[in-house]
Amino acid sequence: MITEYNESIFESIKHINDFGQEHWLARELQIVLAYSEWRNFSRVIAKAKEASKNSNNQISEHFVDVNKISILPQGGERIIEDIELSRYACYLIVQNGDPKKQVIALGQTYFAIKTRQQELIENYDNLSEDEKRLAVRNEIKEHNKALADAAHKAGVVTPIEYATFQNKGYQDLYGGLNAKDIKQRKNLKQSQNILDHMGHEELAANLFRATQTESKLRRDNIQGKEKANATHFEVGKAVRDTIKELGGTMPEDLPKPEKSIQEIEKNKNKSLK
Structure with missing residues (x-):
């Protein structure tokens, strides 16, 4: 046993x-x-x-x-x-396993992240921190499009409604902090994107949040913006709980990288030239 x-x-x-x-x-x-x-x-x-x-x-x-x-x-x-x-x-x-089992939640995190890493690039574990950040950030861009589509079909229509929907996902993943709070914690300007100032571990948690919310919205045929918001909140909480069970660092406590994604891309383009 x-x-x-x-x-x-x-x-x-x-x-x-x-x-x-x-x-x-x-x-x-x-x-x-x-x-x-x-x-x-x-x-x-x-x-x-x-x-x-x-x-x-x-x-x-x-x-x-x-x-x-x-x-x-x-x-x-x-x-x-x-x-x-x-x-x-x-x-x-x-x-598709029994969600009441603790090990199922752990398995969902493990296989989802590892499968996504494998899809991103075969030698993911050998990449530098900056390379991992770029890989996962680009993947989030694509999955946020799919998440927005799923949310729209569920009834999240206007930009304000989508901003509220996104905040619900952040709030329980980040222990009650919304997007504005996270920006303040990272000393970011309002115009800066939070995702461009995360390390690969924090990005991976947010990628998991996005992919699992999209999947649940579609799988359970969630209808209505309030139910969509509740679903995003529920998934964010599940990801946070799993990180806690694994003994990981909470997303809000992870350090802010010195370079933004834009700086990494700029340096990468310079080196290619």
């Missing part, structure tokens, strides 16, 4: 094949995610497969059926069905 949860439990059951490709086994992930019965976990996997299909991803690329041989105590063998899972498959599984 697992009594302490941290992201290392997901790394500890990761397998690397002869070609350097990573995968997880469903039976092992079942144990880590605290599902006592395979039949219940199979239902979660089925939902994850459907989500993969709806996202125009080949199920066979992320869920590979395999068989394992188990030796019986009295002698003889039994074939046990298992599934090799990609990181993306694991992400979809925890997204």
